């Protein structure tokens with residue numbers, strides 16, 4: 001019981017190093033706990049981000065209803081099952097109703113949700129749902145393509161270490177032409193049957 005949650009993160013990293021059979025006091029490792037804490041705090045900083053603050057002053061009322069698309073957004077996240085990285089590209093599109101989001105804010109939104117312990121499916125749907133919630137567009141589409149180091153590094157199912165997930169809301173769900181236009185724009189036409197986020201997790205085998 002004692003100290004289970006009271007140890008500092010640095011103490012815990014020292015304990016982890018020792019239980020791996022290492023000497024936490026050796027020269028190469030002596031500052032590792034400090035670095036690991038700093039890195040983990042950055043990589044999970046999305047928990048403390050305030051979406052409204054991120055989007056502050058970047059929601060605009062417009063008379064524009066063509067597809068807005070931001071593709072090839074790099075992201076890095078941590079798989080919640082193994083605390084190992086998964087990373088790749090995120091593509092976001094929406095059909096405005098009355099409001100748009102400043103383009104530079106879309107990658108920030110991706111950062112907020114990727115800098116948490118995640119599974120790829122939830123990351124995908126959280127980005128889509130947040131855009132729906134904030135600007136009530138006619139439709140939102142999010143596609144995430146990622147490589148999972150928890151799969152490839154551990155040598156399990158190497159062929160499945162790359163996964164594509166999507167969340168299609170509104171017009172992107174109901175209108176096949178709209179969906180195809182988006183998939184063509186991100187050059188994923190051959191992947192028109194890509195998994196939807198409602199399906200069970202495949203991105204990372206929980207083992």
Ligand SMILES: [Zn+2]
Pocket residue numbers: 079080081082083084148150151204205
């Ligand atoms: Zn994993």
